[in-house]
Amino acid sequence: xxxxxxxxxxxxxxxxxxxxxxxxxxxxxxxxxxxxxxxxxxxxxxxxxxxxxxxxxxxxxxxxxx
Amino acid sequence: xxxxxxxxxxxxxxxxxxxxxxxxxxxxxxxxxxxxxxxxxxxxxxxxxxxxxxxxxxxxxxxxxxxxxxxxxxxxxxxxxxxxxxxxxxxxxxxxxxxxxxxxxxxxxxxxxxxxxxxxxxxxxxxxxxxxxxxxxxxxxxxxxxxxxxxxxxxxxxxxxxxxxxxxxxxxxxxxxxxxxxxxxxxxxxxxxxxxxxxxxxxxxxxxxxxxxxxxxxxxxxxxxxxxxxxxxxxxxxxxxxxxxxxxxxxxxxxxxxxxxxxxxxxxxxxxxxxxxxxxxxxxxxxxxxxxxxxxxxxxxxxxxxxxxxxxxxxxxxxxxxxxxxxxxxxxxxxxxxxxxxxxxxxxxxxxxxxxxxxxxxxxxxxxxxxxxxxxxxxxxxxxxxxxxxxxxxxxxxxxxxxxxx
Numbered sequence: 001x002x003x004x005x006x007x008x009x010x011x012x013x014x015x016x017x018x019x020x021x022x023x024x025x026x027x028x029x030x031x032x033x034x035x036x037x038x039x040x041x042x043x044x045x046x047x048x049x050x051x052x053x054x055x056x057x058x059x060x061x062x063x064x065x066x
Numbered sequence: 067x068x069x070x071x072x073x074x075x076x077x078x079x080x081x082x083x084x085x086x087x088x089x090x091x092x093x094x095x096x097x098x099x100x101x102x103x104x105x106x107x108x109x110x111x112x113x114x115x116x117x118x119x120x121x122x123x124x125x126x127x128x129x130x131x132x133x134x135x136x137x138x139x140x141x142x143x144x145x146x147x148x149x150x151x152x153x154x155x156x157x158x159x160x161x162x163x164x165x166x167x168x169x170x171x172x173x174x175x176x177x178x179x180x181x182x183x184x185x186x187x188x189x190x191x192x193x194x195x196x197x198x199x200x201x202x203x204x205x206x207x208x209x210x211x212x213x214x215x216x217x218x219x220x221x222x223x224x225x226x227x228x229x230x231x232x233x234x235x236x237x238x239x240x241x242x243x244x245x246x247x248x249x250x251x252x253x254x255x256x257x258x259x260x261x262x263x264x265x266x267x268x269x270x271x272x273x274x275x276x277x278x279x280x281x282x283x284x285x286x287x288x289x290x291x292x293x294x295x296x297x298x299x300x301x302x303x304x305x306x307x308x309x310x311x312x313x314x315x316x317x318x319x320x321x322x323x324x325x326x327x328x329x330x331x332x333x334x335x336x337x338x339x340x341x342x343x344x345x346x347x348x349x350x351x352x353x354x355x356x357x358x359x360x361x362x363x364x365x366x367x368x369x370x371x372x373x374x375x376x377x378x379x380x381x382x383x384x385x386x387x388x389x390x391x392x393x394x395x396x397x398x399x400x401x402x403x404x405x406x407x408x409x410x411x412x413x414x415x416x417x418x419x420x421x422x423x424x425x426x427x428x429x430x431x432x433x434x435x436x437x438x439x440x441x442x443x444x445x446x447x448x449x450x451x452x453x454x455x456x457x458x459x460x461x462x463x464x465x466x467x468x469x470x471x472x
Contacts (some may be wrong), residue, residue: 003351003352003353004352004353004354004357006351006415007351007353007357007361007415007416008357010408010412010415010416010419011361011364011423013408014405014408014409014412014419014423014424015364015424017401017404017405017408018368018387018405018424020401021387021399021401021402021405022371022372022375022384022385022387024399024401025383025384025385025386025387026375026379026384028399
């Protein structure tokens, strides 16, 4: 691989990283909230719901089924 | 370069006006205080905001938006707006930070529920002094001070104006802030040394000392390298209470007028780290002139995009990707840290990689650099510049000035 190609690759990785950081800055709040919500549901599912033979769904759905 | 300057200026102006129009059109959709109060105190039923000073009332409690009472108190990048819940004896029973423009890297702990919980139960007659009854947070002194001052003053005014409880206006002991002076002395001495030594390459050690001081003073001690977000904050009307904030902006602006990218070559702590890493005896990659020139424009594109994003959204935190902010605040997302280490390691193979291709401060200072034909870049340029570079790429290291003249 030539030096030019290596630099181009490094520049592309840097550009992608920069774009991802800015993307994360913009969507951080919703991403974090969504992850926390999912984990809450998952934990509740693993400890309570799965034993009732129900699938992983929104909490409202479980309440209706339960 | 002229076209680039005009294009970027037009993009910034357009973004600003779109942002202003956008913020005006959604001004009626400001955070719903009653909804926030329901989240904070679900058992209480508050009426509409009314009275003088403006406040919400419920049985046994009042609540208010600190910005309605003390709009002039500011942190590093503008006011810190709080929703405060208070009982009839004027003890603080709930706090929510509604809005601020401080850099998250520095204030993430101040926003945490653990930190806020320590302020619950306080009374406006208490001193609200960092290091006494308020926990100080290293690298966030100005923001924490603004939070404490906002909370104390707004609570005091609400207590007297709404509850009729007069709390004595005891002036908080303000410690003399030596930091702007330390920075000012450092900057002026470095600039003076630059001007005295600029026509000779003999005193490169002076620049090395200045760069090392940049890491120690601006990076580690002050933890405040200049960022484009400083400027965007001013454009968005987020004026600061910190003298250091203005010292940074004024010093960089004046130095760009007088000496181009002097800040990058003599003061910037991250630039200094990049340069020192780049001096390690590792074979450098050969960058072809064509590709180098093309990719150097990339930093202007990023600057334009970040300016548009920040000015349209009115959110400074959206544009927070600068590696020196992450490194010297010692806080950032995982991706930010990956970028920091990648940008430092890249200097082993490409001189001042970040400064050449990605740095928004380099783009900004480069755009308005004063022409000086003395710099011809023929003596192992730390920026890897070709001979007779455009002045926007010169960091005034003084290695080539005299050689070019002779």
